[in-house]
Amino acid sequence: GxxxxxxxxxxxxxxxxxxxxxxxxxxxxxxxxxxxxxxxxxxxxxxxxxxxxxxxxxxxxxxxxVQRQVLIEARILEVTLTGEYQFGLDWGAITQAAALKGASTLSAGKILAQKFAPASGGFQIGVASTDFTALLSVLNSQGELKVISSPKLATLNNQTAVIRAGTDEVFFETRVLETPSLTGTQTSKTVNPRTVTIGVVLGITPQIGADGTVVLHIHPTVTEKRGEAKSAIGDTFPIIDVREADMIVRAREGQVVVIGGLMQEKRINNDSKVPLLGDLPGIGRLFSSTSQEVRKTELVVLLSPTVMVGKKVxxxxxxxxxxxxxxxxxxxx
The missing domain is CATH 3.30.1370 (Ribosomal Protein S8; Chain: A, domain 1)
Known part of the structure; x- marks a missing residue:
C-alpha cells in the first residue's frame, strides 16, 4: 500500500x-x-x-x-457518530443551528440525475446559504470531526476536475503464458503492478449559468477495502466495496453544496493489560485482554463554487x- x-x-x-x-x-x-x-x-x-x-x-x-474559471473550495470530512447521533447526522438540527450562525436554509438541491449503488446508506445532497466555518462548527457538535482533505482548485468552465483523497493500494497480478516448443511446453510468467484508490474520488464539472449561478455535475465515489482474496496461482487481490452516485445541483456564489448520508462502520481492536504483569513472558496473556469497538462514521463533502470571469459561447x-x-x-x- x-x-x-x-x-x-x-x-x-x-x-x-x-x-x-x-x-x-x-x-x-x-x-x-x-x-x-x-x-x-x-x-x-x-x-x-x-x-x-x-x-x-x-x-x-x-x-x-474559454478562459472562464470556477474556483471550487472543498472539504472532505469524516464525522464519528456518538450518542444520539449514532444512526446518522441530524440535518434538520444542522439547518437550524447553521441559520443562527448566518445561514438561511439547507434546501434540497435540484438533482437532475441520480443513481445509487446497491449499498447500505445512500448519498444525500443539499445547498446551504452559509460558509464552511458555520457548518464545521455545527457538524462538530454532533460528533468527532476529522478533516480528511481541504483542496482548493480552479478549473475551466465545462471542464472536469477530479479530486482524490485516499490511499493507493498496490497489488500484483501474475500472468502465466504457456507456448509449445520442440522440447515440450515453455512457461513464462509476467508480474504486473495494479493500483486502486482506497478513499474518496470526486469528479466535478462546473457549468456557469447566464444568471451567474453554477451548475455542478458531481460524481462522488467512495471505495473501501473489505478484505483480501487469493487467486488460483497465489496472487492476493483486495476485496473492494465501491459506492457511487451521479448528481447535478445548482448553487449561487457564497452557497455551500453539502453531500452527506454515507454511513460507514469501522472495527477497532483495543488492547489492555495489567501494568507489569501483562508484560511477563508466558503468563502475561492471563493479565491482558483485547476488545473490539465498532465506530460508526458519516462521510460529508462540502463544496463552494466561485465564478471568476467570462461569458458562455x-x-x-x-x-x-x-x-x-x-x-x-x-x-x-
Missing amino acids: GGGSTTVTTSTDTDLWKDIEAGVTKLLSPAGKVVVDKQSSNVLVTDLPKFLDRIASFLESVEGS DEITSRELERLNKTKGRSPW
Whole structure:
C-alpha cells in the first residue's frame, strides 16, 4: 500500500469546437464558409469583409469565454457518530443551528440525475446559504470531526476536475503464458503492478449559468477495502466495496453544496493489560485482554463554487446575431 494523498486532475470538454462552429455558421453570409480544425486549434473562415469583422469579434469573445474559471473550495470530512447521533447526522438540527450562525436554509438541491449503488446508506445532497466555518462548527457538535482533505482548485468552465483523497493500494497480478516448443511446453510468467484508490474520488464539472449561478455535475465515489482474496496461482487481490452516485445541483456564489448520508462502520481492536504483569513472558496473556469497538462514521463533502470571469459561447453568439439583425438590409461593404 501507499500513503494517503490528495490529487486534482482536469479533462477537456470536447463540445467546445462544435459550439464554435455552430456560432460562426450562424454569423456567415450565404456565400461564407467555415472550416474548424480541432487538431491544430484553427478556425478558417472565408466571407465578405464586414461579416469577417463580426466573426472575428465573436471568436475573440469566445477565446475569453474559454478562459472562464470556477474556483471550487472543498472539504472532505469524516464525522464519528456518538450518542444520539449514532444512526446518522441530524440535518434538520444542522439547518437550524447553521441559520443562527448566518445561514438561511439547507434546501434540497435540484438533482437532475441520480443513481445509487446497491449499498447500505445512500448519498444525500443539499445547498446551504452559509460558509464552511458555520457548518464545521455545527457538524462538530454532533460528533468527532476529522478533516480528511481541504483542496482548493480552479478549473475551466465545462471542464472536469477530479479530486482524490485516499490511499493507493498496490497489488500484483501474475500472468502465466504457456507456448509449445520442440522440447515440450515453455512457461513464462509476467508480474504486473495494479493500483486502486482506497478513499474518496470526486469528479466535478462546473457549468456557469447566464444568471451567474453554477451548475455542478458531481460524481462522488467512495471505495473501501473489505478484505483480501487469493487467486488460483497465489496472487492476493483486495476485496473492494465501491459506492457511487451521479448528481447535478445548482448553487449561487457564497452557497455551500453539502453531500452527506454515507454511513460507514469501522472495527477497532483495543488492547489492555495489567501494568507489569501483562508484560511477563508466558503468563502475561492471563493479565491482558483485547476488545473490539465498532465506530460508526458519516462521510460529508462540502463544496463552494466561485465564478471568476467570462461569458458562455451561446450567449456571445446571441449577442452577435442581435447586432447582425440590427444591420440587416445595409450594404456589407
